[in-house]
Amino acid sequence: MRMFLAGRRALVTGSTSGIGLAIARALHAEGAEIVLNGFGDSDEIARLRQEMGGAPYSGADLTNVSGVEEMMETAGAVDIVVNNAGMQHVSPVENFPVEKWDAIIALNLSSAFHTARLAVPHMKEKGWGRIVNTASAHSKAASPFKTAYVAAKHGLAGLTKTLALELAEHGVTANCISPGYVWTPLVENQIPDTMKSRGMTREEVMNDVLLAGQPTKKFVQPEEVAALAVFLCRDEAQNITGANYSMDGGWTAK
Structure with a gap:
């Protein structure tokens, strides 16, 4: 039986642990060729690469444009991009370190823009593509002391909608998954x-x-997020685009 993502190449950022790793494993299980990205122990990363069929790996720092470009060069032409890499810092706004603000916006938001702009030409040419962004309940609701994270995740939701509209006639979808605590x-x-x-x-x-x-x-379990990400890559999901799926146990229903 042919797996439905056979022949598709998927880049998952922040995929050496946590949610990103669960998504990478789930996509690989459906036949996708995986490109890994993230930090971690070199032996463990080598093991993960072997587990996923000798997957290419980029340890590039995605808080700067050159790092994203380096990763995309390693990845080559990709059919699926999962923007999952992220970071957090908690502080009152008057004490929020400027360098933390810059880093969080760069990683949680700007890197998704850069992966999209570099991946979309191939997707358009092929007439098929999937962009899945790991957002957060904080893409829909705010919490105190998380100015950069909330701003970035709200921005990611807006970026997703814009990509969905631009790419709607090219066979490319863009969606968000917004988990609560995973x-x-x-x-x-x-x-x-x-x-x-x-x-x-x-x-x-x-x-x-x-x-x-x-x-x-x-x-929320990482595998639950991964299952939704996989579904959004199916042909049955071709008319789901610009959506922001809550997976937060009812958090944002209040």
Whole structure:
């Protein structure tokens, strides 16, 4: 049985761990040739490349244009781009470090623009393409002390809509997935420090801090995000474009 993404080449940024890795694995399972990007232990990255059929890898820094261009040169012509790489910093606006603002906007928003502008010519020529952007519940709702992250994710939602309109007649779709808190090592590793700083139990941190905004009181799993990303790459999703899918346990329904 032929896998439906056989012959398609997919670049997933931030794919050496967490959500991006889950998406890369899910796309690979459907036959896509994967291009990995991200930071991490070199031995682990080598293992991931082998797991995905000797996938090309770029460790380029996507907070600058030259890094994105370097990654895209490594990737070559791609049919699917998943803009997943991101970072966060929490601080009151008056104390928010300017360099953190610049880095978050560059990675969470500008890098998605640059991957799109470099990938779209091939997609147009081929008459088929998929752009999937990992946004956040913060693309629809704000939280205090996260000015750069919220601004970037709102911007990513707007970028997605604009790409969808521009590419609608070229067989190329652009969509967002907006998760709430996703259970990743990055989130799990925050729990002990929060327990200590707030004098709370592990369960209290999870339910009353991390999941305070998610009515289901359940973390989103990376594989759930990956499953939606895969569906958006199917031919059955060809008329889904410009959408921003919430996967946040009801957070933004309030």
